[in-house]
Amino acid sequence: MNFYETDLTQLHDDLVNKKISATELTKATYDNIKAKDDQIEAFLTLNEENALAEAKALDEQGIAADQLVAGIPLGVKDNIVTKNIRTTAASKILDNFKPIYDATVIEKLKAQNFINAGKLNLDEFAMGGSTENSAYQVTHNAWDLTRVPGGSSGGSAASVAAGEVLAALGTDTGGSIRLPASYNGVVGMKPTYGRVSRWGIIAFGSSLDQVGWLTTSVKDNALLTSLISGHDEHDLTSSTREVPNFGAQLNDDTNVKGLRIAVPKEYLGEGVDEKVKTVIKDALKHYESLGAIVDEVSLPHTQYGVAAYYIISSSEASSNLQRFDGVRYGVRTNDVKNLEDVYVKSRSEGFGDEVKRRIMLGTFSLSAGFYDAYFNKASQIRTLIRQDFENVFKDHDVVMGPAGPTVAYKIGSTITDPKAMYMNDVLTVPVNMAGLPGMSIPAGLADGMPVGLQIIGKPFDEETMYKAAYTFEQSTDFHKAQPNLGGQN
Numbered sequence: 001m002n003f004y005e006t007d008l009t010q011l012h013d014d015l016v017n018k019k020i021s022a023t024e025l026t027k028a029t030y031d032n033i034k035a036k037d038d039q040i041e042a043f044l045t046l047n048e049e050n051a052l053a054e055a056k057a058l059d060e061q062g063i064a065a066d067q068l069v070a071g072i073p074l075g076v077k078d079n080i081v082t083k084n085i086r087t088t089a090a091s092k093i094l095d096n097f098k099p100i101y102d103a104t105v106i107e108k109l110k111a112q113n114f115i116n117a118g119k120l121n122l123d124e125f126a127m128g129g130s131t132e133n134s135a136y137q138v139t140h141n142a143w144d145l146t147r148v149p150g151g152s153s154g155g156s157a158a159s160v161a162a163g164e165v166l167a168a169l170g171t172d173t174g175g176s177i178r179l180p181a182s183y184n185g186v187v188g189m190k191p192t193y194g195r196v197s198r199w200g201i202i203a204f205g206s207s208l209d210q211v212g213w214l215t216t217s218v219k220d221n222a223l224l225t226s227l228i229s230g231h232d233e234h235d236l237t238s239s240t241r242e243v244p245n246f247g248a249q250l251n252d253d254t255n256v257k258g259l260r261i262a263v264p265k266e267y268l269g270e271g272v273d274e275k276v277k278t279v280i281k282d283a284l285k286h287y288e289s290l291g292a293i294v295d296e297v298s299l300p301h302t303q304y305g306v307a308a309y310y311i312i313s314s315s316e317a318s319s320n321l322q323r324f325d326g327v328r329y330g331v332r333t334n335d336v337k338n339l340e341d342v343y344v345k346s347r348s349e350g351f352g353d354e355v356k357r358r359i360m361l362g363t364f365s366l367s368a369g370f371y372d373a374y375f376n377k378a379s380q381i382r383t384l385i386r387q388d389f390e391n392v393f394k395d396h397d398v399v400m401g402p403a404g405p406t407v408a409y410k411i412g413s414t415i416t417d418p419k420a421m422y423m424n425d426v427l428t429v430p431v432n433m434a435g436l437p438g439m440s441i442p443a444g445l446a447d448g449m450p451v452g453l454q455i456i457g458k459p460f461d462e463e464t465m466y467k468a469a470y471t472f473e474q475s476t477d478f479h480k481a482q483p484n485l486g487g488q489n
Contacts, residue, residue, distance in 0.1 A: 001025065001028035001029065001031070001032060002163060003032075003160075003163050003165065003166045003216060004163055004216060004480075004482050006166075007166075007216075007217055007219065007220055008068065008069070008072070008166065008167070008215075008219075008220040008223055008224070009068075009219070009223070011025070011072055011166065012063075012068050012069075012070070012072070015063040015070065015071045015072070016063045016064075016065050021055075021059045021071075022054075022055035022056075022058045022059050022063065022070075022071030022072075022115070023052065023055040023056055023059055025055070025071060025072065025073065026051050026052055026055040026071075026073050026115055026117075027052070029073040029117055029164070029165060030046070030048050030051075030073075030117070032162075032163060032164045032165075033046065033117070033118075033159075033164045033165075036142075036162050036163070036164055037159075037162075037164060039140060039145055040139060040140050040142060040145075040158050040159065040162045040164070041121065041137045041138065041139050041140060042075075042120055042121055042139050042149075042154075042155040042156075042158045042159040042162070042164060043075075043117075043118045043119065043120055043121065043155065043159065043164075044078050044086075044088060044090065044118075044119050044120065044121050044134075044136055044137070044155070045078070045085065045086045045088075045118050045119040046117070046118040047085055047116050047117060047118045047119075048118075050085075050116075051073060051115045051116065051117060051118075054113075054115050055071060055115060058070060058071045058113055058115075059071075063113075064113070067112045067113050068112060068223060068227065069109060069112045069113070069114040069224070069227065070112055070113035070114065071113065071115060072114060072115060072166060073114075073115040073116075073117035073165060073166075074109070074114055074115070074116070074117060074165055074166065074167050074168060074169070075117050075118065075119075075120045075155075075156055075159045075160070075164070075165045075167070075168030075169065076106070076116055076117075076118070076119055076120065076168065076169050077119070077120050077122055077153055077155065077156050077168065077169050077170050077171055078090055078119035078120055078121065078122055078155070079122060079125065079126055079171060079201060079202040079204075080103045080105065080106065080169055080171070080200065080201055080202075080211070081099040081101065081102065081103045081106075081200045081201075081202065082099060082102055082103070082106055082116060082119065083099055083100060083101055083102045083106075084098055084099070084100075085098065085099075085116065085119065086098055086119065087099050087119065087202070088119075088135075088136070089122070089124065089125045089126070089202045090121055090122045090123065090124045090125070090133075090134040090135055090136060091124045091125055091135050091324075091350065091351065091352065091355070092135045092331060092349070092350050092351075092352075093324050093326075093330050093331050093346065093347070093349075093350025093351060094202075094324070094329075094330045094331070094350075095135075095330075095331050096330070096331055097329055097330055099200075101200065102200060103197075103199060103200020103201055104197035104199040104200055104232045104234060104235065105169065105196060105197065105200070105201075105211050105228045106200065108227060108228050108230075109227065109228065112227060117165050120153075120155030120156045120159055120168055121134050121136065121137060121139045121154065121155030122134060122151065122152045122153060122154065122155055122156075122176075123151040123152035123154070123176075123354070124351075124352045124354060124355050125202065125204055125317070125321065125355055126151075126152040126153075126171055126173055126176055126202075126204045126209075127152065127204060127317065127354050127355055127358055128151045128152050128354055128421070129150060129151045129152070129175070129176075129179055129421055129422075129424050129425060130148035130149075130150065130151045130154065130409075130411075130414070130415065130421065131148060131149055131150070131151040131152065131154025131155060131158075131180075132148060132151075132411065132412070132415045133151070133152075133352060133353075133354045133355075133415075135352055138411060139154045139155045139158050140158065140411070141158060141161075141183060141184060141408050141449075141483075142158055142161040142162040142184065142483035142484070143161070143184065143185065143408070143448070143449055143450060143483040143484075144408070144448075144449065146410055146411060147183075147408040147409060147410055147411060147449070148183065148408055148409060148410075148411050149161075149180055149183055149184055149408065150179040150180030150181075150182065150183035150184065150404075150408060151176060151179070151180060152171070152173070152176040152180075153168075153170030153171060153172070153176045153177050153180045153188075153214065154180050155168075156168035156169065156170040156177075156180065156214045157170070157177075157180030157181055157183065157184040157186055157188065157214050158180070158184060160184070160186050160214045160215060160216060161184035161185060161186050161483055162483065163482075166215070166216070166220070167213055167214065167215040167216075167220055167221075167224055168213070168214050169211060169212075169213060169214075169228075170188065170211070170212060170213070170214050171201060171204075171209055171210065171211050171212070172188075172190035172209075172210050172211075172212055172432065172438075173204050173205045173208045173209050173210075173313060173432060174205075174208065174309050174313060174425050174428060174429040174432050175403070175404075175425045175427075175428025175429060175431075175432070177189065177190045177212045177213075177214060177440075178190060178403045178428050178431075178438055178439065178440040178452065178454060179403060179404050179424065179425070179428055179440070179452075180214065181214055181403065181439075181440040181441075181452055182402075182403035182404045182440045182450065182451065182452025182454075183404065183407065183408035183449070183450065183452075184214075184408075184450060184483075185442045185450030185452075185478075185479075185481060185483070186214050186215065186216055186442070187213075187214070187215045187216065187217060187218050187220075187221045187439065187440070187441050187442070187469070187473075187479070188212065188213070188214045188215075188221075188439060188440045188452075189212045189213055189221050189225055189437070189438075189439040189462070189465075190210050190212045190431065190432070190437060190438050190439065191210055191211075191212055191225060191229065191437050191462055192210075192239075192435065192436060192437040192457075192459050192460045192461075192462065193207075193208075193210055193237070193432075193435035193436075194237050194238055194239040194435070195210070195225075195229050195238075195239060195241075195243075195437070195460065195462070196210060196211045196212070196225075196228050196229050196230075196238070197211075197228075197230075197231075197232030197234065197235040197238045198210070198211065198235050198237065198238070199232055199234035199235045199238075200234075203316075203320040204313065204316070204317055204320065205312065205313035205316040205317060205320075205432075206237075206316050206320060207312070207316060208309075208312070208313055208316070208432040208433070210432070211228065212225065213225060213228075216479070217473065217479060218250065218441060218466060218469045218470045218473045218479075219247050219250050219470060220247075221439075221466075222246035222247040222250060222462075222466045222470075223245075223246065223247035225246055225462065226243055226244065226245050226246050226247060229243040230243045239460065241460055244462075244463055246462055246463060246466050247466075249463060249466070249467065250466060250467065250470045254467050254470050254471055254474075255290065255291065255467075255471055256287060256290050256291060256292045256467070256468055256471045256472075257290070257291035257292070258291065258292070258293065259287070259291075259292040259293065259397050259398065259464075259468060260292075260293050260295070260395065260396040260397045260398075261284070261287060261292050261293065261294045261295070261396065261397070261398055261399075261400050261468075262295055262296075262297040262392045262393075262395075262396035262398070262399045262400070263284060263294060263295065263296050263297065263399070263400055263401060264296075264297055264298060264299040264302065264392075264399060264401055265296055265297070265298055266298065266299055266300075266302040266303065267299075267302070267401030267402060267427055267454075268280065268281070268401060268402070271405050271423070271426065272402060272405045272406075272427075273405060273406045273407070273446065275407075275446035275447060275451075276402050276404075276405065276406060276407065276446055276451050277402070278446070279402075279443050279444040279445070279446055279451040279453075280400075280401060280402045280443060280451070280453060282443075282444065283400075283443040283444065283453045283472065284400065286472065286475070286476065287400075287468075287472065290471060290472075290475060292468075295395075295396065297392050297396070297399075298388075299385075299388040299389065299392065299399075299430065300388060301381060301384045301385045301388050302385070302388070302426070302430055304381045304384075304385075305381075305385055305426065305429045305430040305433060306422055306423060306425060306426050306429055307378070307381075308377075308378035308379075308381040308382055308385070308433065309378075309425070309429040309432070309433055310358075310361065310422060311361070311362075311365045311374050311375060311377075311378040312375070312378050312379065312382065312433075313358070313362075314358040314359070314361040314362035314365065315362040315365045315366050315375050316362070317355075317358050317359060317362050318358070318359045318360075318361075318362030318363045318366065319362070319366075321351075321355070321359055324346075324347065324350065324351075325342070325343050325346065325347065326342045326343060326345075326346025326347070326350070327342065327343075330346075330350065331346065331349075331350050332346050333345040333346045333349050333350075354418070357418065365378075382433045382434075385430050385433045385434055386433065386434040386435070388430075389430075389434045389436060389456075393458050397457075397458075397464055397468075398455055398456060398457050398458075398464060398465060398468055399455075399456040399457075400453060400454065400455055400456070401427060401453075401454050402427055402451065402452070402453070402454060403427060403428060403440035403452035403453070403454040404424060404427060404428070404452065405423075405424065405426060405427060406424070407446050407447060407449035407450065407451060408449055408450075427454060428454070431456055435459065436456055436457060436458070436459060437456070437457045437459070437460075437461065437462050437465060438454060438455070438456045438457070439454070439455050439465055439469060440452035440453065440454050440455075441453050441455065441469045441472065441473060441479070442473075442478040442479045442481065443472075443478055444478050445478075445481065450481070453472070455468055455469055
């Protein structure tokens with residue numbers, strides 16, 4: 001099964017019409033994984049026995065025409081809880097954790113009879129941009145095994161890029177879907193904050209986290225996003241807005257004539273690789289040739305985004321991670337003499353260096369003597385960043401630029417320099433700070449590695465973004481480029 005040669009709609013039709021069985025598709029998916037994952041190291045846990053049993057049951061009852069993902073194996077990032085399936089968030093402190101319930105996004109997919117292929121690697125607790133911070137393994141980029149796949153959803157992106165699965169769920173707190181999508185030459189969407197329920201997502205930054213998909217095509221991404229979106233009574237931050245069928249609008253008549261595109265000068269400024277700039281500028285010229293209007297604008301507070309983001313996200317992380325104490329669930333150290341030992345030693349042994357770094361930064365930022373100077377100031381900057389976008393969206397439909405300042409870098413090249421790694425998020429974190437939808441689509445290659453075009457939309461206007469992305473995809477061949485492990489270059 002070559003997932004680059006099919007799509008969600010085609011697979012669904014084949015299953016409904018019994019051209020292929022769910023069992024055959026599931027076996028083929030695990031054949032892909034077993035053939036490639038020794039090199040990619042995307043999966044932490046496989047769900048093969050359960051998946052094959054579910055596939056067999058679906059074949060016996062028949063695939064329903066109105067269940068788009070029925071019988072189709074998909075990957076799940078390992079910070080999304082799955083009932084009775086080990087969920088670690090790539091941390092030793094959750095090494096033995098088997099949840100007793102499913103996240104809302106999993107419940108929605110189960111209602112559609114999807115098959116969970118397994119759980120995918122990430123930076124521990126989604127803290128990182130390279131998937132090198134996992135407590136278990138380093139995931140590799142399918143385009144170049146010596147390079148990172150990005151993070152924190154690196155396992156999800158790499159599994160799709162390598163052709164192991166058709167699509168995979170990821171989460172995005174500051175670019176953790178879009179950056180891996182860019183590095184791996186796939187489509188990654190972070191919906192508007194509140195569009196998708198966060199219930200059952202192991203929290204990192206609660207005001208920033210969002211669930212989304214990594215796929216090989218824009219239409220697959222749109223169709224899948226509709227399936228997981230909507231209000232959830234378990235998540236009071238989830239929106240009650242009606243959810244459109246994002247994929248239904250994508251057809252031969254879809255175009256970008258008259259689309260007003262804003263290009264922030266800060267997104268093509270100092271620090272962005274010249275070859276990446278060239279790819280993005282060529283993409284913007286292509287949009288103009290399709291009838292779009294491209295204007296240069298300014299988002300002046302972008303320069304403060306990374307600093308403000310890491311204060312806010314680390315502060316929220318220090319609060320969220322208090323629950324991992326070696327008492328209620330997860331790993332507890334054995335060498336203890338009192339309750340304080342349980343807390344201190346369990347957390348010291350269970351958390352990795354990057355998680356500890358952010359807990360300390362967040363705790364410091366929230367402390368009585370520094371709250372106003374750090375957390376409060378970062379929150380004010382967040383408001384200014386949101387206002388920058390609001391001003392631009394008065395006259396424009398979408399914002400575009402690169403998803404990352406460079407292509408995927410070599411494994412080990414920045415892991416010892418947290419500041420350098422944090423700066424890779426400079427173009428993605430403002431989107432989370434403002435609660436906006438953002439996505440990355442393949443736009444070309446630089447030095448033989450994928451470059452992602454980032455499309456940012458107005459709140460709850462994913463439709464316009466998908467139309468813009470689909471039009472570009474259908475009028476270019478960039479999305480057809482495959483890494484060696486996914487087929488041919």
